[in-house]
Amino acid sequence: MAEMAIRDALRDAIRERMLVDERVIVMGEDIGAYGGSYGVTRGLLEEFGPERIRDTPISELGFVGTGIGAAVGGLRPVVEIMTINFSFLAMDQIVNNASKIHYMFGGQVSVPLIIRMASGAGLSTGAQHSHSVEGWFAHIPGLKVVCPSNAADAKGLLRTAFEDGNPIIFIENTALYSLRGEVPDGDYHVPFGQARVAREGTDVTLIGYSGSVYQALGCADQLAEEDIQAEVIDLRTLRPLDTDAVVKSVKKTNHAVVIEHAWRFGGFGAEVAAQIQEHTFDDLDAPVARVAGVEVPMPYSFELEKAALPSESQVVEAVRAMF
Amino acid sequence: MTTNRHTEVDMAISDRSVAAVPKEELSALLHKMMLIRRFEQKAAEMYARGRIKGFLHLYTGQEATGVGIISRLRDDDYLYSHYREHGHALARGLEPRAVMAELFGKSTGASRGFGGSMHIFDKSRRFMGGYAIVSSHLPLACGTALACKQLGTDSVTAAIFGDGAVNEGSFHESLNLAAIWHLPVLFVCENNFYGMGTRVNRVTATPEIYKRAEVYGIRSERVDGMDVIAVRERADHALQAVRRGEGPAFIETITYRYRGHSMADPEFYREKSEVEHWRGLDPIDRFTDALLRANVSQGEIDEIQNRVESEIDDAARFAEESPFPPVESLTDHVYAPSPLDVRPPGGGR
Numbered sequence: 001m002a003e004m005a006i007r008d009a010l011r012d013a014i015r016e017r018m019l020v021d022e023r024v025i026v027m028g029e030d031i032g033a034y035g036g037s038y039g040v041t042r043g044l045l046e047e048f049g050p051e052r053i054r055d056t057p058i059s060e061l062g063f064v065g066t067g068i069g070a071a072v073g074g075l076r077p078v079v080e081i082m083t084i085n086f087s088f089l090a091m092d093q094i095v096n097n098a099s100k101i102h103y104m105f106g107g108q109v110s111v112p113l114i115i116r117m118a119s120g121a122g123l124s125t126g127a128q129h130s131h132s133v134e135g136w137f138a139h140i141p142g143l144k145v146v147c148p149s150n151a152a153d154a155k156g157l158l159r160t161a162f163e164d165g166n167p168i169i170f171i172e173n174t175a176l177y178s179l180r181g182e183v184p185d186g187d188y189h190v191p192f193g194q195a196r197v198a199r200e201g202t203d204v205t206l207i208g209y210s211g212s213v214y215q216a217l218g219c220a221d222q223l224a225e226e227d228i229q230a231e232v233i234d235l236r237t238l239r240p241l242d243t244d245a246v247v248k249s250v251k252k253t254n255h256a257v258v259i260e261h262a263w264r265f266g267g268f269g270a271e272v273a274a275q276i277q278e279h280t281f282d283d284l285d286a287p288v289a290r291v292a293g294v295e296v297p298m299p300y301s302f303e304l305e306k307a308a309l310p311s312e313s314q315v316v317e318a319v320r321a322m323f
Numbered sequence: 324m325t326t327n328r329h330t331e332v333d334m335a336i337s338d339r340s341v342a343a344v345p346k347e348e349l350s351a352l353l354h355k356m357m358l359i360r361r362f363e364q365k366a367a368e369m370y371a372r373g374r375i376k377g378f379l380h381l382y383t384g385q386e387a388t389g390v391g392i393i394s395r396l397r398d399d400d401y402l403y404s405h406y407r408e409h410g411h412a413l414a415r416g417l418e419p420r421a422v423m424a425e426l427f428g429k430s431t432g433a434s435r436g437f438g439g440s441m442h443i444f445d446k447s448r449r450f451m452g453g454y455a456i457v458s459s460h461l462p463l464a465c466g467t468a469l470a471c472k473q474l475g476t477d478s479v480t481a482a483i484f485g486d487g488a489v490n491e492g493s494f495h496e497s498l499n500l501a502a503i504w505h506l507p508v509l510f511v512c513e514n515n516f517y518g519m520g521t522r523v524n525r526v527t528a529t530p531e532i533y534k535r536a537e538v539y540g541i542r543s544e545r546v547d548g549m550d551v552i553a554v555r556e557r558a559d560h561a562l563q564a565v566r567r568g569e570g571p572a573f574i575e576t577i578t579y580r581y582r583g584h585s586m587a588d589p590e591f592y593r594e595k596s597e598v599e600h601w602r603g604l605d606p607i608d609r610f611t612d613a614l615l616r617a618n619v620s621q622g623e624i625d626e627i628q629n630r631v632e633s634e635i636d637d638a639a640r641f642a643e644e645s646p647f648p649p650v651e652s653l654t655d656h657v658y659a660p661s662p663l664d665v666r667p668p669g670g671g672r
Contacts, residue, residue, distance in 0.1 A: 069470070070467065107655065110659030141657050
């Protein structure tokens with residue numbers, strides 16, 4: 001076991017793959033000379049050179065599409081989109097090409113491509129740099145959507161992504177890059193579609209992914225003081241979704257709260273809530289609760305931003321209302 | 324002698340150029356053009372009879388461009404196309420059967436019936452598909468070219484698109500990427516003067532499209548796209564340069580589509596006389612004339628035409644008799660196989 005930050009765990013997974021597979025290249029804005037906006041690719045240019053660590057123009061549609069074509073042509077590209085906010089510029093390539101090429105051409109070719117991007121709010125970056133739209137990608141058949149919350153998962157999930165033959169949307173959290181955690185040694189993988197029980201409990205299931213896992217854990221501590229034992233589930237991947245793990249937990253606790261930083265209306269949490277009621281209706285002692293972002297573009301001013309994001313106290317309130 | 328008012332080039336195919344092409348190749352060029360012409364007629368007929376649904380965009384009139392360019396590609400080159408791609412698929416050597424069956428939505432189609440008219444694909448011929456979002460295949464072409472370069476091959480990737488593509492961001496982003504990374508891409512703009520029903524000069528600053536590539540430092544030229552020999556020759560020239568590692572090249576072909584944008588187009592936006600003008604410059608008629616001057620006999624030309632008739636009849640019969648994909652195959656190949664997956668994607672249980 002080694003303790004490391006999420007950014008270093010991600011870099012480890014990329015680097016070790018580049019060492020064994022010449023076809024792996026990394027493309028993105030300021031990933032080379034600058035070292036990556038969040039430092040994930042630092043040092044890779046020096047080690048692997050500019051042919052394999054390619055600084056791109058600010059041209060998201062162009063270089064994401066180039067990554068797709070390169071994957072079809074036999075490379076194993078990792079494309080970094082600096083933040084999820086800029087992925088909107090590449091949405092045509094991701095939705096119309098990456099997700100559909102395998103299917104609409106009758107399965108003749110696949111797109112083994114990893115598209116990494118940083119997501120999330122809470123750092124006072126304002127309306128255009130604070131999106132949490134993981135659910136948009138999870139809506140698209142043909143994509144797989146990965147949202148690690150800790151260093152061990154980041155490395156294990158990225159290793160799995162390299163061995164998948166499909167376009168992977170790998171979403172990291174801007175606020176968590178420096179978070180340190182134990183990472184197992186050796187060749188371990190975290191499979192897609194396998195959620196993690198981050199804390200065991202018997203009375204209520206709190207479901208989150210990425211940043212919201214930590215809010216769930218914080219709430220679980222508070223609730224324990226009130227003698228409510230919360231189980232926390234970290235989804236790890238949104239698509240495929242580990243419905244079994246969620247259902248198993250809710251059948252045990254009979255209560256569920258879904259927590260997400262994205263907007264509530266039409267959000268991914270609504271999908272999770274729907275799955276829960278479809279599969280555990282008779283086991284539920286209360287309606288499934290959702291705690292999510294307020295329906296506003298993200299304001300800059302600090303207290304307003306805080307108010308726009310889901311809080312631990314909202315989760316605690318939601319749970320209390322169930323008992 | 325006719326002068327094309329758009330290109331101001333000599334509109335008779337030069338006999339000297341024809342003489343420079345081996346005879347079997349001349350026959351092959353004529354065969355492909357006639358095949359495409361007849362295929363599209365049959366497709367229109369089958370559309371009217373309800374065998375083909377959705378959008379159908381015919382290539383009629385533009386045959387010399389696709390055939391001229393594609394005839395100079397090697398088997399290990401890649402080709403990307405747009406949604407008016409039946410002609411490109413046939414020029415690339417896809418069987419008329421596979422293309423027609425795809426239009427019919429049959430499991431024997433090039434894309435097993437999952438793609439349709441706008442999404443024909445054949446991995447074995449490196450025909451990398453038709454794409455229906457204008458210009459969205461240009462970045463893909465850059466990517467495949469990057470892969471070829473990085474993997475140490477000298478394969479070239481060709482991308483064919485229309486004049487409607489050149490105001491999309493993806494067009495400019497692709498030209499820029501191809502130029503800065505010296506990618507082996509041949510960009511081919513089929514300028515048929517209309518993006519759907521909007522004339523190119525109404526919506527395009529610098530309607531001399533080839534000039535747009537020049538500002539990216541890409542070698543670029545305009546060619547008479549109704550002259551298969553001229554297109555073939557310029558394609559050859561450009562491809563050689565790209566293959567030598569000189570970076571991307573760009574060809575704008577001046578051409579014209581006789582039919583509407585799609586089968587639903589009432590063609591309010593152009594005069595019949597304009598269509599007639601261009602029909603007078605028909606690429607197949609002009610080429611046939613040049614062949615006769617080059618001592619190819621009328622009998623040989625008739626023989627090619629007869630062969631085409633039977634090939635297209637056969638393709639239509641094959642498409643008609645082929646089965647539809649079974650409904651059970653609906654969710655096949657949404658995802659490529661992944662050994663590490665533990666459950667089906669999409670939250671299924």
